[in-house]
Amino acid sequence: MADPSPAPVPQAVLPDASRARPGIELLLVLGVSLGQSAIYSVLSIAEKLTRNVPLNQQTTTINNSVTPDRPWLDLAYQVAGIVFPLVPAMLALYFLQRTGDRRTIGFDLRRPQFDIGWGFALAAGIGIPGLAFYLAARALGFNTTVSPANLSENWWTVPVLVGLAAMNAILEEVVMIGFWFTRARQLAWPVWVVVVSSALVRGSYHLYQGFGGFLGNIVMGLVFGLVYLKVKRIGPLVVTHFLIDFVAFVGYSLAAPYLPWLQGS
Template sequence: MDESRAEGALTLPSRGRLRAEVVIVLGLSLGQAAIYAAIRLIERYLAPAPIGSQTSTLNPSQSAINYVDLLIQVLRIGFSLMPVALALYLLSANGTSALKRLGLTGRGRVWWSDIGWGFGLAAAIGIPGLGLYAVGRALGQSVKLNTSGLPDQWWAAAILLLSAAAAAILEEGIVVGFLVTRLRDMRWSVPAVIIASALLRGCYHLYQGWPMALGNVVMGLVFAYVYVRRGRLAPLIIAHMLLDSVAFIGPEIIPAHVLDSLGIT
């Protein structure tokens, strides 16, 4: 059930106020990331080394001092979720339950359904996505991804899992939950809303190369469509968290020769 259909009963801000909210939230989060990613892609093509030989490190170390690194990592994760807190605050104006509007509440049976959908979406997106990455690497148009730049410390795996959870909450909370909701509040058509959400998702992945950005646009189309149809954000967060957890932790347990064949370090 699409809970956003009940929006007619809500007292919404003016359209100008809604546009301002979207600009501010995106400017503080994924809209800003999209602009930097586009610039980074241009930089990669202008660099002497071909883009296929370049590397992008996710979750880099922040300090040579062990516990300082751990502290900064925890703070980084916490502060990264502040735009989501802002989005929830804005969506909860006039006593509205933002969590209910986004499909983040419900009884046990609903949550079990969300988990099932989450695993299904993760499989449907993750397996083709891995193939797309391999193709992009073969074409020399995708950068080599180092999914963990953390030191070999006892806390590294926990930070990687927390980072996966935070990325899932941030991206799905902003690019789907907040953006789709606010664009529909502004009476955008459903196809336009889905396309806008998907394009934003692709744009902030441009730093990985255009094949991965294109793959994320497809992921964005699927995720936004599922959200509009079901009115539940939880399955998307679960799916995204599973995908990133495998991407971050996988290189630690998958044989090195398999990773090398995919261009993953």
């Protein structure tokens, strides 16, 4: 009597799922987060360059109020704008957890003093030169004036700006450093390709600010990548990014009325 069980599928025709998976996960996470932002950023700079106004005479506003005449609804929009962008970071952490890689990226509270110490040092080393570079890029005509805090004045304005700074830091460093470096190395990319490609993507989703923002964030991405290779933790990078954005958002909102040059005037 013939064997009723189906014949086995020859292994040669089966896809190597374990090899393809890191690349698929990388594309999916980028597609719902910073890769998507990069595409829209390229479209944004194209739109700015085709205006009849020089780039350095244009203003890019971020962290805007949605319904300033209805503060309670505006707050709801702002909270949603903090929570939902964190979902791709959670997705990346979920993928890393499934493959046992989550603990290796250093996104935890095991070394808080180390993370905070490195974070403050990096923020000082990057933030001050970064501000000088931004001002020079704007003066040379290849960057817009960036207005980073445009929320209406409410009791929740500063807490929301702090939340936005934290969201940016977690999303970008989890995805562009922790997840990117882990999956790219599993794809057998050379280390220099991993570092440079991560920095280029980081710069591309800041193109909406102008070419100064693009170049400045590439440099920041290269520094962050090299630091990560040294310390094997994204904790310090999250702290650094948070501090830079905190100063940019909250500091700008407090200082701009007294420092006209920040607003390009």
